[in-house]
Amino acid sequence: MNIKLGEGVAGKVAKTGVEVMANHTDESREELGYQANYFMSVPLKKEDKILGVLNLTDKEGDFFNDVDVKVARYIASQCALGVDRFNVYRDMRKSENLRVIGMLNSSIAHDIKNLLHIVQSYLELIDMEEGLNPDMQDYINAIHLEVKRLHGLSLDLLDFSRQRVSINLETFKVSEMFTEILKHATIMTKDTNISVELNIINDLTMKVDRGKLFRVLFNLVSNAIDALENDGKVVLSCEADGECVVFKVRDTGKGIPREYLSKLFQPFFTSGKAKGTGLGLAIVQMIVEAHNGTISVDSEEGLFTEFIVRMPYNYESFKELHK
Numbered sequence: 001m002n003i004k005l006g007e008g009v010a011g012k013v014a015k016t017g018v019e020v021m022a023n024h025t026d027e028s029r030e031e032l033g034y035q036a037n038y039f040m041s042v043p044l045k046k047e048d049k050i051l052g053v054l055n056l057t058d059k060e061g062d063f064f065n066d067v068d069v070k071v072a073r074y075i076a077s078q079c080a081l082g083v084d085r086f087n088v089y090r091d092m093r094k095s096e097n098l099r100v101i102g103m104l105n106s107s108i109a110h111d112i113k114n115l116l117h118i119v120q121s122y123l124e125l126i127d128m129e130e131g132l133n134p135d136m137q138d139y140i141n142a143i144h145l146e147v148k149r150l151h152g153l154s155l156d157l158l159d160f161s162r163q164r165v166s167i168n169l170e171t172f173k174v175s176e177m178f179t180e181i182l183k184h185a186t187i188m189t190k191d192t193n194i195s196v197e198l199n200i201i202n203d204l205t206m207k208v209d210r211g212k213l214f215r216v217l218f219n220l221v222s223n224a225i226d227a228l229e230n231d232g233k234v235v236l237s238c239e240a241d242g243e244c245v246v247f248k249v250r251d252t253g254k255g256i257p258r259e260y261l262s263k264l265f266q267p268f269f270t271s272g273k274a275k276g277t278g279l280g281l282a283i284v285q286m287i288v289e290a291h292n293g294t295i296s297v298d299s300e301e302g303l304f305t306e307f308i309v310r311m312p313y314n315y316e317s318f319k320e321l322h323k
């Protein structure tokens with residue numbers, strides 16, 4: 001039987017940490033509804049923490065007295081030590097299991113990443129064939145896109161299980177990356193009334209991890225497209241601000257409920273999607289912060305959502321300057 005904390009005598013002892021001793025006559029016991037004549041309940045304490053309760057009932061032929069309480073306190077202190085050691089052991093087992101699961105994840109993600117590279121290379125070879133009919137070309141484009149997403153996901157999982165982001169610097173123009181994102185977004189929204197627009201206020205030359213920035217923006221654009229279902233607009237924009245670049249991904253979708261805003265970047269938080277893993281934004285944040293950047297969100301339910309990423313456009317010189 002489960003008694004809630006604070007319910008019954010033992011429950012009260014567990015809640016307050018104060019021992020209880022009750023000696024009743026047969027009559028008073030019946031009147032009060034107690035099951036035992038003599039009852040003592042002592043808390044199992046480790047420092048200020050209550051780990052459990054030791055209950056003693058019906059001492060043979062006698063009432064419980066103060067000496068019994070002292071003995072019970074001693075037994076309780078020994079039991080508390082045992083319970084505490086067991087808890088420590090259980091927590092260690094748990095974190096060890098998590099560590100092993102993490103290792104397994106990263107080794108699987110690593111293998112998937114390599115296998116997808118091979119699939120991608122074969123796809124590129126097929127793509128180079130002359131005279132493919134347009135349907136076939138469409139299918140190849142679709143496979144390309146899905147493979148790319150899987151590849152991105154496996155890289156995200158790798159970063160996530162390592163809990164560290166390695167940065168490989170590359171120099172490129174923002175417009176070039178935006179065009180690539182637009183190409184993918186166009187395929188993703190092919191059979192919908194969703195429009196994806198680019199707004200390049202300053203076409204900066206960036207020196208950051210290109211692959212990772214691509215994943216950041218692609219994750220945000222994918223989320224924006226998901227939020228639109230079938231109709232609406234996504235705008236991906238970029239503007240210079242001192243030594244930083246500010247990217248905005250704005251959509252006219254369903255918006256984010258206020259109570260979700262604080263949970264968005266937590267790993268495995270997902271809502272309203274059949275296939276969401278809830279890792280996208282957690283990884284986006286990890287990548288942005290690894291570049292000394294910030295990410296924030298503004299949204300109104302039923303109207304819009306806007307994610308704002310601010311980061312140095314030249315990570316190398318930024319690091320040099322802020323050493």
Ligand SMILES: Nc1ncnc2c1ncn2[C@@H]1O[C@H](COP(=O)(O)OP(=O)(O)OP(=O)(O)O)[C@@H](O)[C@H]1O
Nearest residue numbers: 223224227255269270271276277278279280281305
């Ligand atoms: N633009 C947006 N509009 C409305 N809700 C959003 C938007 N972006 C994110 N969300 C909400 O935040 C949740 C978390 O997003 P996140 O990208 O971390 O995970 P996910 O998209 O559910 O799964 P995945 O790991 O496949 O990306 C989403 O499930 C969605 O509910």
Ligand SMILES: [Mg+2]
Nearest residue numbers: 219223280281
């Ligand atoms: Mg997502």
